[in-house]
Structures are given as structure tokens and as C-alpha cells.
Amino acid sequence: MSVIKFEMRQVDEKRKKLSIKASRYDPIIDQFIAGGEKLVEISVEDKKAPYVATQLKKRIGLRELQLEMEASAAGGFVYLEKITTEPTQGV
Numbered sequence: 875m876s877v878i879k880f881e882m883r884q885v886d887e888k889r890k891k892l893s894i895k896a897s898r899y900d901p902i903i904d905q906f907i908a909g910g911e912k913l914v915e916i917s918v919e920d921k922k923a924p925y926v927a928t929q930l931k932k933r934i935g936l937r938e939l940q941l942e943m944e945a946s947a948a949g950g951f952v953y954l955e956k957i958t959t960e961p962t963q964g965v
Contacts, residue, residue: 899929906943906954916952923947930954 906914918926930945930952946953 897929897933899926899933900937902930902954903933903937903939903943906956907939911956912958913953913955916954918952923950923952926952 902916902918916926916930917923924947927945927947934940934943934945941957941959943954943956946955
């Protein structure tokens with residue numbers, strides 16, 4: 875039986891993933907970020923709205939943009955909306 879050589883050392887935390895694979899839905903998110911709109915309606919040829927919204931939600935999460943925008947589907951349409959975090963004023 876052959877022996878494998880290895881090295882083991884204690885670490886405080888895992889390394890972060892250095893690269894994120896690109897998705898066909900990234901250009902939609904990028905264009906939305908670049909634009910000044912607060913709310914947009916999206917249609918993707920040959921894809922149902924709930925599927926597209928799910929894919930956009932996954933990409934938003936992977937890119938850690940969930941505090942900036944959200945994706946949703948309603949009535950057969952997909953929406954991207956910028957999240958505004960306005961401070962609440964006390965009365």
C-alpha cells in the first residue's frame with residue numbers, strides 16, 4: 875500500500891472562495907445596478923417568471939447584493955427592485 879504525503883495545520887477560519895462562476899443572469903443584475911431605476915420588469919424568452927426570479931435570487935445571494943435589491947415574480951412577470959434603507963425618524 876502506498877503512503878500519501880500531506881500537511882495539516884490549525885486555522886481559525888475557512889478561506890473565502892476567490893472566484894464566482896458567471897451566470898447568464900449576471901448581465902441582468904449588472905444592467906439593473908448600472909441603471910437608475912428603482913423597479914424594473916423583466917421578461918426572458920422561453921423562461922417562466924418564477925424560474926427567472928429564482929435564478930436571480932440565487933445570483934443576488936451569491937453576489938451578496940441582498941441588502942441592495944430583490945427579485946420577485948407576480949402575475950407572470952419578473953421584477954427587480956432596489957431596496958431603500960431610509961432611516962426612520964422618531965416622533
